[in-house]
């Protein structure tokens with residue numbers, strides 16, 4: 001079997017077209033969504049991701065601003081940038097690009113955000129709503145990567161209801177919220193949230209109909225761990241050294257050999273990363289629409 005490769009680019013383009021119509025409709029009402037980003041330090045991966053977020057916003061006609069602080073920025077500097085975004089009347093929603101440099105308390109910084117402007121759904125209030133919202137009726141922003149995975153599966157005709165999903169990785173931006181999202185009413189998957197202390201990871205993953213790998217450990221998921229025909233979503237991205245073309249090679253958590261066994265494969269690059277960016281814009285547009293009600 002050779003897996004069908006899922007294109008994050010194509011699915012994100014489909015969602016962008018829907019969002020563009022919504023942005024145009026808001027424009028007709030005199031409402032113009034605006035996104036802001038806060039990045040601290042110059043981690044090359046974060047620079048690439050934040051640049052991509054602003055490129056996508058521009059493509060949709062969404063205005064965006066960025067505050068980039070040096071890696072030596074103090075907690076007071078970060079706090080000031082967050083408070084400025086909170087009080088700026090023209091900013092619809094913003095994100096704090098993670099990870100923050102060592103020494104910064106990410107949770108404390110996320111908590112400083114106005115939850116109504118939290119475009120990543122990572123403020124404790126919004127994560128709490130995700131925990132409460134089993135029925136999915138609560139209108140709060142969803143973390144972009146988990147939402148991107150679910151959208152990618154649904155738009156590719158991959159059934160999740162009643163399926164066994166192994167999520168490998170228990171981080172804040174992917175694993176933990178994805179487990180909650182997948183078990184919501186209407187999505188209805190059965191989830192195992194595996195992590196570095198899981199005893200028999202091979203057997204756990206091999207039982208799954210759907211595998212989501214989000215650990216940042218290159219090649220962790222190998223062909224022998226995957227049930228033939230399973231859908232595999234590679235979310236971990238590790239940057240290798242910069243090559244002669246001036247670009248870093250990106251490597252996922254999933255070994256290339258998995259493509260010979262899986263039914264579907266979302267690759268790195270070109271998969272869930274692009275969905276993450278578009279689902280962030282979905283949150284910005286939705287927040288702007290909410291302001292019109």
Ligand SMILES: Nc1nc2c(c(=O)[nH]1)N[C@@H](CN(C=O)c1ccc(C(=O)N[C@@H](CCC(=O)O)C(=O)O)cc1)CN2
Nearest residue numbers: 048049052095096097098144173269270271273274276
């Ligand atoms: N505030 C947040 N920080 C982080 C999040 C998040 O959702 N919110 N998630 C990750 C990184 N991430 C989002 O910021 C992200 C990851 C990947 C991509 C992406 O475009 N990937 C491309 C490759 C781009 C490149 O590196 O050249 C792909 O996979 O094809 C965008 C955003 C951690 N931080």
